[in-house]
Amino acid sequence: MTTTSTVQDGILFVRLSGDLIGSPDTDQLLNSVNEHLGEALNHCAVDLSEIRYINSTGIGVLVSLLTKFRSRGGEMVLINPADHPKKMLALTKLTNIFAVASDEATARQQLIPAAN
Numbered sequence: 001m002t003t004t005s006t007v008q009d010g011i012l013f014v015r016l017s018g019d020l021i022g023s024p025d026t027d028q029l030l031n032s033v034n035e036h037l038g039e040a041l042n043h044c045a046v047d048l049s050e051i052r053y054i055n056s057t058g059i060g061v062l063v064s065l066l067t068k069f070r071s072r073g074g075e076m077v078l079i080n081p082a083d084h085p086k087k088m089l090a091l092t093k094l095t096n097i098f099a100v101a102s103d104e105a106t107a108r109q110q111l112i113p114a115a116n
Contacts, residue, residue, distance in 0.1 A: 001025035005032050011043045011111050012036045013104065017050035020058030033065055042074025045107040048081040054088050066098065077107040
C-alpha cells in the first residue's frame with residue numbers, strides 16, 4: 001500500500017492505494033497521520049478510491065483514526081471508497097459512523113464548516 005498526505009485549508013488529506021490489510025502498511029498510515037497531529041490539525045479526509053482490499057485490521061485502523069480526530073474535537077471523512085471497502089463498511093455497519101464524500105471537494109465542504 002502507498003500513502004501520501006497533504007494539508008490544505010487546515011485539513012489533512014490522506015490518499016491510499018493498494019490493500020489496507022495490516023503491518024507494515026497500517027503502521028505507515030498511523031505514523032503519517034500522527035506526524036501531522038502535531039500541527040494542530042483536527043480534520044482529516046481519507047481517500048479510499050484506490051484501495052482494492054481491506055480487512056478487519058484495516059477497518060480497525062480507520063476506526064482508530066476517526067477516534068483520534070473526534071477526541072480532538074474534529075472529524076474524519078472517507079472519500080469515494082472503492083467497491084470492496086464500501087462493502088466492508090456496510091457489512092460492519094460502519095456506514096452509520098463514518099461520513100462519506102464522493103470526492104475531495106465534497107469532503108472539504110463537509111469538513112470546513114466543522115472547522116469553524
